[in-house]
Amino acid sequence: MAQSKEKNKEARLETMRHSASHIMAEAVLSIFPNTKFGIGPAIEDGFYYDFDLPRTLTPDDLPLIENKMKEIITANLIFNREEVTREEARQLFATQPYKLELIDELLDDKVSIYRQGSFIDLCRGPHVSATGEIKAFKLVSIAGAYWRGDEHHPMLQRIYGVAFDTLTILDGHLTRLKEAAQRDHRKLGRELDLFSIRDEFGPGLVLWHPKGAIIRRAIEDFWKDEHVKRDYEIVYTPHLARMDLWQTSGHLDFYLGYLYSPIDVEGQKYIVKPMNCLGHILIYQTKLRSYRDLPIRYAELGTVYRYERSGVLHGLSRVRGFTQDDAHIFCRLDQLEAEVIGVLDLALFMIDVFDFKNYQLLLSTRPEKYAGTPEVWEEATDTLRRALEYSKLNYEIDPGEGVFYGPKIDIKFESALGKAWQGPTIQVDFNLPPRFNVTYIGEDGQEHTVVMVHRTVLGSMERFLATLIEHYGGAFPLWLAPVQVRIIPIADRHLEYARKLEAELKDEGIRAEIDARAERMNPKIRQAQLEKIPYMLVVGDKEVATATISVRQRRREQQVIQSFADFKSHAKAAIAGKTNELE
Secondary structure, three states, X not given: OHHHHHHHHHHHXXXXXXXXXXXXXXXXXXXXXXXXXXXXXXXXXXXXXXXXXXXXXXXXXXXXXXXXXXXXXXXXXXXXXXXXXHHHHHHHOOOOHHHHHHHHHOOOOXXXXXXXXXXXXXXXXXXXXXXXXXXXXXXXXXXXXXXXXOOOOOEEEEEEEEEEOOHHHHHHHHXXXXXXXXXXXXXXXXXXXXXXXXXXXXXXXOEEOHHHHHHHHHHHHHHHHHHHHOOOEEOOOXXXXXXXXXXXXXXXXXXXXXXXXXXXEOOEEEEEOOOOHHHHHHHHOOOOXXXXXXXXXXXXXXXXXXXXXXXXXXXXXXXXXXXXXXXXXXXXXXXXXXXXXXXXXXXXXXXXXXXXXXXXXXXXXXXXOOOOOHHHHHHHHHHHHHHHHHXXXXXXXXXXXXXXXXXXXXXXXXXXXXXXXXXXXXXEEOOHHHHHOOEEEOOOOOEEEOEEEEEEEEEEHHHHHHHHHXXXXXXXXXXXXXXXXXXXXXXXXXXXXXXXXXXXXXXXXXXXXXXXXXXXXXXXXXXXXXXXXXXXXXXXXXXXXXOEEEEEEOOOOOOEEEEHHHHHHHHHHHHHHOOOOOO
């Protein structure tokens, strides 16, 4: 009953938000009479509409559009649905090229339209009864969007809005949006000098700056250490591979739209790899394997390349080149469940280390397009289900969302803002091993096909870094912070002591630097806080005379006098233990 009520509420909100997009379209048309309309769907928490306008919108335009929307809502116009013939629809939208394109693609002879007042839109609905039912909304942003997400099509202007049942809920959401804007990884990436994406280099291709590279290296080193502890073997594979390899795997059939054009090398076609799995298979095949050798676990931080349209690229979270924290397990069928349990344990350990408190597990089942037989899929899905139940983990079924070669477990974790991010994934594969004849010699002396597990425990490094930046708001825990300690001498005469402290910290592997600018102490402290540096060590006459330091944490105003030896010892322990603050 509770689930039914929740679904009804979601359906009602979606209908209301969709109606709000039509009201916004009418408002825009009244202000800009020559507007050409794209589409205007409901989305999570709100709605948007794409417009081809005579000029570029600015944030100052949003209040004007909002006021016009309020007039339409106050008028309480009825939403009327009509069905017209395809030809009648063409006449109604004769000056709307984007609508005409949509009409030409419809298969039905009848076309559904909606009217509110004098405004008409091509739409299947449903909608609320009248405009007056829209109670609490706000237009929040403007963005560029290619028509139908294709960079070869015109760039339209997209207006985003949010809508809720009450003003109280709306105000709470706007507060969260403000916090989200402050934590946006693209904004913080610029401010903290972590990374950049330059059109000159290529959209969707990330340039890691020194500070961002420090964070990434710390995560990668931790990742490698934890995998070695669990008997994974680290491997490396090239960025290019012959195209016929991907034909054998089935990727050319199932992922053609995401693959880059082949490169001709001495009469052979190569492509940049979209996956790491085939390289691991070929490493496995370099020698005859016995049942005693299994399981074999290969792990790689492997960079892959997939074509994403420019319209969907988004900072680090949606890119064209990314590094998977990839691993592939080759095992016997009787070992499979234990291997999946082991991956779940590692994935949840990783989530805990990075301080994600809430997460959701999804068991994704067979999609419409798949390789293999239904019987094989059922066996793989049952194995994943048993592993989840053995681990006493709550999960939901995600029907039809498996990858083409097998079912999977996805773990989505929530950032500090409650935003869900795709993280670990565990995929059982009964299909690639027979395609490549990946086998082992069993106890009976016969050849048997291995079972293969594809898995990541962080996802891509790019998306995971985007998640972490927003989760921590750029204030990384001590072990990840690019600069862990900023030493602030009060005057030039304290520089020698500051350099001695810096050298000792660096000798212990602690990332420290001195602010030697000819500035007063308070601006130096303020700058360190803006850079979100965990610890500031202020040194003046008293500290030099007593061989102490004045310690200030980034989140606290007071400074604490402490011996340098104690601080150094506690900092080393906190970094090693991956805790957020010194004890």
